[in-house]
Amino acid sequence: MYTAVLRDAKIEILDDWPNCVGGIMPRLIISLGLCFAAIAPSSAIAQMNPGDPHVAGAVACNDSPTPGKRPPNTDCAVLLHKTFDILPPGPLVWRFENFSTADAAQSAATPTSVVLEAAGKVWLLTLAAKGDRSKNATFVAETELLPPIPRGPSYEIVVSQANLGPDANVMTHKHSGPETWFLLTGEQCLELPDRTVRARAGQTMSAPAETPMKLNIIGPAKRDALFLVVHDSSKSWNTFVDWQPKGLCQK
Secondary structure (H helix, E strand, O other): OOOEEEEOOEEEEOOOOOOOEOOEOOOOOEEOEEOOOEEOOOOOEOOOOOOOOOOOOOEEOOEOOOOOEOOOOOOEEEEEEEEEOOOOOOOEEEEEEEEOOHHHHHHHOOOOEEEEEEOOEEEEEEEEEOOOOOOOOEEEEEOOOOOOOOOOOOEEEEEEEEEEOOOOOOOOEEEOOOEEEEEOOOEEEEEEOOEEEEEEOOOEEEEOOOOOEEEEEEOOOOEEEEEEEEEEOOOOOEEEOOOOOOOHHHO
8 A cells, every 4th residue: 555645746666566567666756647447456447536645555557677568467557659750751650560579660660660579479569651551571460540649849758568357447647649549359349529439359450649538347257458558758758637528439
């Protein structure tokens, strides 16, 4: 159990904070927005509204101690951060491919690619023009054209993986760039202010930048997914927002 108090855009930990990922203490980043995801012991992401930083029993969804791979027995981890200077010529999509080895994937990577391991496979995820393919890759999926990526002096790709059950209560939030998911298992529904977006295992979906959202895990099974945000690296990639969804995913 811990108590965290927000003072002058910094967090003070008042009680003992439990070790979270592989014994590594969690990394908290707050600057107007909060780059922090919380998961309660029940494997549900705890609800926390702006101005209310108390989340009893919460455990951080922290950077993985093994970059590119989620630690065993960990429901959620930020796998990678990668910066680059120039967006590829658009319109752009995310492409998901598999390789036999990490070295093979790295050899095919571009400045806007990331290499990771998930679901027992090596993945190359590439921000690129629609229809491109990597040599010697097994093509898995390609998104529809991405929502606009706000321009910046440089960019960051943040890649995470989370395996959550239908009781997950994900905090309402927004990102400074478009977010994209590839579902490894299960189903999900994302509520946005003007619509819902749904996907199931083997499918992708995206949400626009600077848009409040509420993620819901649908059905009886857990949902395992890779999710990415590409954004202006001078801005926080994740911010909690005081937005009340209408529960459209439950209708």
